[in-house]
Amino acid sequence: MRSPRSPRRLMEIVTGMWGAKALAEATRLDLFSQLSAAPGSTATEVAARNGLAVRPAEQLLTACAGLGLLRRQGPGYANTPEAETYLVRGRPDYFGDAVLSLDHRYAGWMRLGEALRSNAPTNFDAQASESMFDPEDTELQQHFWKSMYALSATSARALAAAYDFGPVRRLLDVGGGGAAYDIELCRAYEELRATVFDLPFICELSREPVSRAGLTDRISFAPGDFLREAALPAGHDAVLLSQVLHDWDERTNRLILAKCFAALPSGGRILISELLVDDTKDGPLLPALMSLNMLVSTWGATTRRRSTGRG
Numbered sequence: 001m002r003s004p005r006s007p008r009r010l011m012e013i014v015t016g017m018w019g020a021k022a023l024a025e026a027t028r029l030d031l032f033s034q035l036s037a038a039p040g041s042t043a044t045e046v047a048a049r050n051g052l053a054v055r056p057a058e059q060l061l062t063a064c065a066g067l068g069l070l071r072r073q074g075p076g077y078a079n080t081p082e083a084e085t086y087l088v089r090g091r092p093d094y095f096g097d098a099v100l101s102l103d104h105r106y107a108g109w110m111r112l113g114e115a116l117r118s119n120a121p122t123n124f125d126a127q128a129s130e131s132m133f134d135p136e137d138t139e140l141q142q143h144f145w146k147s148m149y150a151l152s153a154t155s156a157r158a159l160a161a162a163y164d165f166g167p168v169r170r171l172l173d174v175g176g177g178g179a180a181y182d183i184e185l186c187r188a189y190e191e192l193r194a195t196v197f198d199l200p201f202i203c204e205l206s207r208e209p210v211s212r213a214g215l216t217d218r219i220s221f222a223p224g225d226f227l228r229e230a231a232l233p234a235g236h237d238a239v240l241l242s243q244v245l246h247d248w249d250e251r252t253n254r255l256i257l258a259k260c261f262a263a264l265p266s267g268g269r270i271l272i273s274e275l276l277v278d279d280t281k282d283g284p285l286l287p288a289l290m291s292l293n294m295l296v297s298t299w300g301a302t303t304r305r306r307s308t309g310r311g
């Protein structure tokens, strides 16, 4: 391996959060929706619209352009196609809630050193709550549950293409909050009906995307708690677990999987959709960092390995 010629890559790693914060604040201002409605707005116009001084408005616009989210248009700025698709409020794949939800998590990441030393979560009050899925956290309620749809819609479409759900008639989506998989799979497979099993307040919040998709007749909700209920709802021929197992430790995962198995008839299927690290545990980057995110967010969870599914 050749010696690097400069610490530039380290500079990019250590300043990664500057870009993340610029994107989060631009999203909070709803800058990309504004520029969609008024492309070519100047820094002075953006400043006036948002009650900012011109200097910070221009600095934010320049940073967003540097990040590839804006481009120059005459004396002003306009969205790039990426920003126009994912960061304009009301668009089908709006990603702003995911941006704000993940930004909210930096509170725990700021205490990563503490989590490394204590092997305990820093993203929620571990004395007051059992897990990060706490209905008391209003910020979480606002963004996380909406963000699940944005985070999962693309992988849900990929799953619909990668796996033949043709023989499946009734799908039980365990921990299916956001209902992204149910919506995308029902869109792709006309005969499919799905049940979202999730905590009661999450089921309530997930009704909105289902009704927006016009699928209330095919997607139903079974509010419950997979840790506490003795059994999961019966009457399904497949169970989906998407991004659920990485939230829990090995013992809890075995408990959840045993309940999924027990809820299915003979010949039923359990499908698991997850971010996985390579067996060699040296990447890819996103699942590797997700594992640290699980350190700050959970008791004992980790990103699992590709071939064995073990931590």
Ligand SMILES: C[S@@+](CC[C@H](N)C(=O)[O-])C[C@H]1O[C@@H](n2cnc3c(N)ncnc32)[C@H](O)[C@@H]1O
Binding pocket: 133, 148, 149, 152, 174, 175, 176, 177, 178, 179, 180, 181, 197, 198, 199, 202, 224, 225, 226, 227, 228, 241, 242, 243, 244, 247
């Ligand atoms: C990371 S999210 C994944 C959501 C969805 N499956 C997806 O991939 O878009 C984990 C889900 O597990 C649900 N969950 C957490 N604890 C639960 C419990 N005890 N019983 C049922 N669902 C639970 C959460 O509410 C959340 O919707």
